[in-house]
Amino acid sequence: MWFSKSPEDVFKEFGVNPAVGLTEAEAKQRLEKYGLNKLKGKPKKSIIALFLSQLKDMLIYVLLAATVITFVIKEYADAIIILLVIILNAVIGVVQEYKAEKAVEALQKMTTPKSVVRRNGETKEINSEEIVPGDIVILDAGRYVPADLRLFDSANLQIEESALTGESVPSSKDAGKLLTDPKTSIGDKTNMAFQSTLTTYGRGEGVVVATAMETEIGKIAKILDSDDNEMTPLQKRLEELGKTLGFLAIGICVLIFVIALIQKRDLFEMFLTAISLAVAAIPEGLAAIVAIVLALGVTRMSKINAIVKKLPAVETLGSVNIICSDKTGTLTQNKMTVVKQYTHNHLTDVPGTEEDLVATPDEVELIKSLVLCSDATYENGQGTGDPTEIALIILGDKYNLTRAALNAEHKRVGENPFDSDRKLMSTLNVEDEGYRVHTKGAIDNILKISTTALVNGQIVPLTDELKNDYLRITEEMSDSALRVLGVAFKDTDKILPPQEMEKDLTIIGLVGMIDPPRLEVKASIHEAKMAGIRPIMITGDHKNTAVAIAKELGIAESIEQSITGAEIDELSDEAFAANINNYRVFARVSPEHKVKIVRAFKAQGNIVSMTGDGVNDAPSLKFADIGVAMGITGTDVAKGASDMILTDDNFTTIVHAIEEGRNIYNNIKKSVIFLLSCNLGEVITIFLSILLNWPVPLLATQILWINLITDSLPAIALGVDPGDHDVMKQKPRNPKQSFFAHGAGVRAVIGGILIGIFTLVAFYYGLWEHGYQLGSGEISEAALAYARTMSFVVLAASQLFYSLSMRSSTKSIIKIGVFSNKFLIGAIIVGILLQLVVISIPPLAIAFGVHFLSLQDWLLVLGFALIPLIVNEIIKLFTKRLEVQ
Structure with a gap:
């Protein structure tokens, strides 16, 4: 419940001054008390123990008895043949089991080796294993979070948490926010940072509130560690x-x-x-x-x-009647993509793969502003930075308005970085004989700071009628689960300070983007349903977004077939299991919810397959009758916990x-x-x-x-x-x-x-x-x-x-x-x-x-x-x- 406490209360509880940090003596003492900041795995079985475990079978006992008897009556050839059969069976089992139990080892490898902390009033870099509760950790872009932190300072901080929460977009953090709802999901804990997630933008500072097995990822390791594999x-x-x-x-x-x-x-x-x-x-x-x-x-x-790690999983696949699939990266492409753009009275669908597209003059201005007001890069099919901004760079490439060319022609001379309160970002770039402000952000905020609009190449006053048009298109896009960004600009003859940039702007239009479904998945889902198999979507994303994707793919028909993690918590286990067959989409869920969902389906007599690629999928992959991990985008944890790995990350392969x-x-x-x-x-x-x-x-x-x-x-x-x-x-x-x-x-x-x-x-x-x-x-x-x-x-x-x-x-x-x-x-x-x-x-x-x-x-x-x-x-x-x- 650290997210519901103020930073001052947390400092007091851990006895630390954020400006000074822990002393080396205090850190050493806490290290002895709490132990190293590393995940623990269950003790490994020896090869002999694995071999002997393969012999615990009634049929093997009878064969061993037959071997003894054939030796007694001196039929040595027969005895040797029977023994060879027993040994062959045991060796195959040992090899499969030895390869299979890698989940906790993979979790251990995910911890970052180095972290920046403040100790004795100095900033220093230490091994992440030496971090203790109460340490002051400093985060910047590109650095992994070494432990669970209560943030007390953040500046434009964004953290990639998709492996833990299933969110396809980095989470914006706000250290000053105080959350009071005890049922707040991991994805909504904006004043927290979690171990093994990645800082993608901005900077922040936080106090360590949990290390090793007490972190969120440690809880996942405990779930994996406590699991006993059921027989197929x-x-x-x-x-x-x-x-x-x-x-x-x-x-x-x-x-x-x-x-x-x-x-x-x-x-x-x-x-x-x-x-x-x-x-x-x-x-x-x-x-x-x-x-x-x-x-x-x-x-x-x-x-x-399809790489099968455990032999009986081949047979188990044949009796699967429920496929619980993670949305991000499994049913979708795991990359934000602009699919619609709007300038006044002109709504355009943006093709997925086509290049050299032709834009109207207003669309050129819209795309130009989006590309210039971005810090991401995209070259040779690889992008860096915020996925939303990468999508905007790709949009520009489709219309031959490339980032490199635009930045060369319109050099950036100033900026007002994104802020979670303003929900805006602005840059100031060279334009003709002067300068131009390019601003992107939430459409409501764009409309508040705009006084004019670009209509057919002309700048006209922003009337209530025009505002309603933009809001109507925004609502239509939102209903289709699109994330909407508004775009505006203004020309100036001088370099403006950041606080002067976002005033009296000219709105150009807006774009709608989404993490699109994989092209082949819809046909595969139809084939699965024809075979009597029910596809289920389980995701950390918001309900509306998840249902929109589920409708498009044919998984669900209405929003009534969806339920959130918070709503699941309000139901007893018995009530949830009794109603489980009414749902096709489970949104805003935690790892514990995923396991609960799989168990509820299994309690109804179903054979459940769970597909996924993130750390958050590992427990449910483990508890499902058969866990299917993605080979390309999948984490080592997911692969280690699974029974089968898809080398092409293709949902269609599951059906085959x-x-x-x-x-x-x-x-x-x-x-x-x-x-x-x-x-x-x-x-x-x-x-x-x-x-x-x-x-x-x-x-x-x-x-x-x-x-x-x-x-x-x-x-x-x-x-x-x-x-x-x-x-x-x-x-x-x-x-x-x-x-x-x-x-x-x-x-x-x-x-x-x-x-x-x-x-x-x-x-x-x-x-x-x-x-x-x-x-x-x-x-x-x-x-x-x-x-x-x-x-x-x-x-x-x-x-x-x-x-x-x-x-x-x-x-x-x-x-x-x-x-x-x-x-x-x-x-x-x-x-x-x-x-x-x-x-x-x-x-x-x-x-x-x-x-x-x-x-x-x-x-x-x-x-x-x-x-x-x-x-x-x-x-x-x-x-x-x-x-x-």
């Missing part, structure tokens, strides 16, 4: 799936032993069988396959200018990223359902054979080979499927939606049953072919090995062929295109060749307990393997016909 929907689904499969594997083992006791089988043989079933129940490669699919998705997204995220989730779902269908087929094969008191048709090594090698290749290929082009015509996926929604579970069960049954049929046929009837006596090892080979080939080949059907739950493979996913076709060919290699090469055949098949049996097993694919395609055909009817 994909992580939650996989955790649930891992637990389910883990308990299923344990249950299967127990059930097998119960059956073994009833059937009076050999317990060691049943132990090996139980392992086979446990292995069959768990898709060992699932964690690695999902990581690989996400990593490939990240690579694809980088090609569309959401489309990619939706397709990636669908692809992961295809992979998971495919793997579960395959593993269910294995479970049915083993379990039915035990219930029927048959020999086990598959060995544990054969199942592991299929799970980790053969069916992993098509699972990865499904993960990089081209995807559905109509995915953005669908509503966002419900984050609570199961992997098995929309009939996916039924398809997995049908596929698993078909694969399991025909694997058993092949096994039975193999024994029958060698003259054995099941249950009729001892079976020779050779016959059993041959029958197992047939079931081994059918199980592998049926899974490979079935993957083709998994590409779409509704469209046939003919409609999709059999060869449209070349990776999948390649995976099927490689899988069949691998089976052929295992069976054909004697050492491998012995290791896997298989025999080479006759040509007739090869044709037979391939025929069996095609049946699950054919049946599933027929089901699709009938389902589609029923939907049409």
Whole structure:
């Protein structure tokens, strides 16, 4: 509440004389008490701790148990393969997490290294880390503010606070102002200066009221530091799936032993069988396959200018239904631009990019005065100084009235600098045989000091009618959220003192400027809305300006859909959350408000994306389901707190990223359902054979080979499927939606049953072919090995062929295109060749307990393997016909 106290009260509270400052002894004592003026970060995790944290997963626990068991039964190759899967998954997770947690480090880097202070009555420069509460800090143009200050002296002081407040225009400071409203927003605290903001104009002095973590930027660091990352929907689904499969594997083992006791089988043989079933129940490669699919998705997204820092964020994008976007620099271009100019009875739209424009004589005088009455520069696309003045220089360039040429011809000989009370700035320049005063500022003040007007090249008396014309145009521009500047001049034959410049002027006209929307954003917002995604604008700007931009972009329809930070404070958390869906624009908000908004949307069950570029966006980027930072204009803090960075700062890239995220989730779902269908087929094969008191048709090594090698290749290929082009015509996926929604579970069960049954049929046929009837006596090892080979080939080949059907739950493979996913076709060919290699090469055949098949049996097993694919395609055909009817 320092902004509500007078400078004298602040001096008294900190025990400091502003003319002398602190003594070195007092400063040293306070430094020991308050600590260094630097932001603190939470302790870093070691690489080992990060690695171990990746292993806290039910599916990983089961895989580790399987590794121990395979070592015990001396299946070392299988154990090594499982371990490699676990390590690969953990390493990918460590790399992503290590890169992600950079937000507080970036905040620390933002503090300025040197600051000017007054100590012992002397002005000196010290390290900003040594600044303490009570220090007297001196500010001038181009210098960062080292701590939070209560200003007690200011002269034309302007501070760039856009990174903290979202304001696109520097804030004018007034040290003499006393603010009494306790709910005053940061952007309106004109008697304060805040750490890590930039002084752009004028000078000032202030007393340090907060350092380090107690500053406004320090509060942001605390918010970031206290945050615990929530799991993404994909992580939650996989955790649930891992637990389910883990308990299923344990249950299967127990059930097998119960059956073994009833059937009076050999317990060691049943132990090996139980392992086979446990292995069959768990898709060992699932964690690695999902990581690989996400990593490939990240690579694809980088090609569309979206850098993903955390792999699960790719999937999260696909379920986003709220995009909370910062206005300045994200939806707008973050540069003031003159869009309208007015001289009497002549209102002109100023084109955005055109050059060599032709102006009327009155417009020439208007533009000439604006350019000469400016201190900014603009060369080679780069500007320095106040953004408003830069906009005026650019306006002159468009009409070939350049700053360099005008200043060379009309040398400045005097000035009356801008003052927040006068809201005017004047310069005195050489003109023909004399001098001319050029004045710009608030139109009301321009009209008060003008007695004449320039109308069609003639100077005429300023009548009430003329005044009303200027005020009417001003009101129209203001209603369109334009910032209005009036312009006037007067000729003189002598050099005038500053106090004599702003009297009896001739008004020329006025200009309207705005931070314009990005050209491509409107179409992107329309596309997002068509995809069931609601765009929300969150900004530190004023309500009218924000709503005007929101209307133009199609985000909001009326001002009733907007609310300010002060109005949010008047509502309870419950009331705010209940009404959150009524708003599309949130104006004049603080960082705490942004977090509150994101949380309110999330409380309604939404998946929220927050885009932004400033320090003020960092907490909400962190708390959102997915934070998206701007790569070009974004601060390091925003990039560090985000899940994704846009390298082109283009809102359109977010929409493309959401489309990619939706397709990636669908692809992961295809992979998971495919793997579960395959593993269910294995479970049915083993379990039915035990219930029927048959020999086990598959060995544990054969199942592991299929799970980790053969069916992993098509699972990865499904993960990089081209995807559905109509995915953005669908509503966002419900984050609570199961992997098995929309009939996916039924398809997995049908596929698993078909694969399991025909694997058993092949096994039975193999024994029958060698003259054995099941249950009729001892079976020779050779016959059993041959029958197992047939079931081994059918199980592998049926899974490979079935993957083709998994590409779409509704469209046939003919409609999709059999060869449209070349990776999948390649995976099927490689899988069949691998089976052929295992069976054909004697050492491998012995290791896997298989025999080479006759040509007739090869044709037979391939025929069996095609049946699950054919049946599933027929089901699709009938389902589609029923939907049409």
